[in-house]
Amino acid sequence: MSYPKVSDEEITRRGRELYEKSVRAQVETPENIGKIISINVETGEYEIGDDLVVTSLRLRAKQADAALWAERIGFNAVYAVGGTLFRTA
Known part of the structure; x- marks a missing residue:
């Protein structure tokens, strides 16, 4: 099954x-x-793991054109470059 292209804003929402x-x-x-x-x-559907690429690839193996969104569980961002991750939970 193929899904229509979804905007980045819509994926985030x-x-x-x-x-x-x-x-x-x-x-x-x-x-x-x-x-x-x-x-x-x-x-x-979702996948949990220690690596963003691995979790994404697991989902893409099920649906190659999947629109994916990622989060670091319990934090405000997936990665922090030059900053700090803050706990949300």
């Missing part, structure tokens, strides 16, 4: 919405804090 409404309560556990979650914003 959908990803945040899915995370907050459907996924966060399930994944923000002590063992997952600091891990990466990648979410397919069209299907809601």
Whole structure:
């Protein structure tokens, strides 16, 4: 199945919405804090791991053209360049 191209803004909106409404309560556990979650914003499927590329590739193996959004569980950003990651939970 192929999905229409989704804008970056729409991917961000959908990803945040899915995370907050459907996924966060399930994944923000002590063992997952600091891990990466990648979410397919069209299907809601997600993968959790230590590496953004690995989680993304797992989802792309299921759907090559997936629109993906990523988050570091329990933090305000996936990576910090010259800055600091802040805990959100």
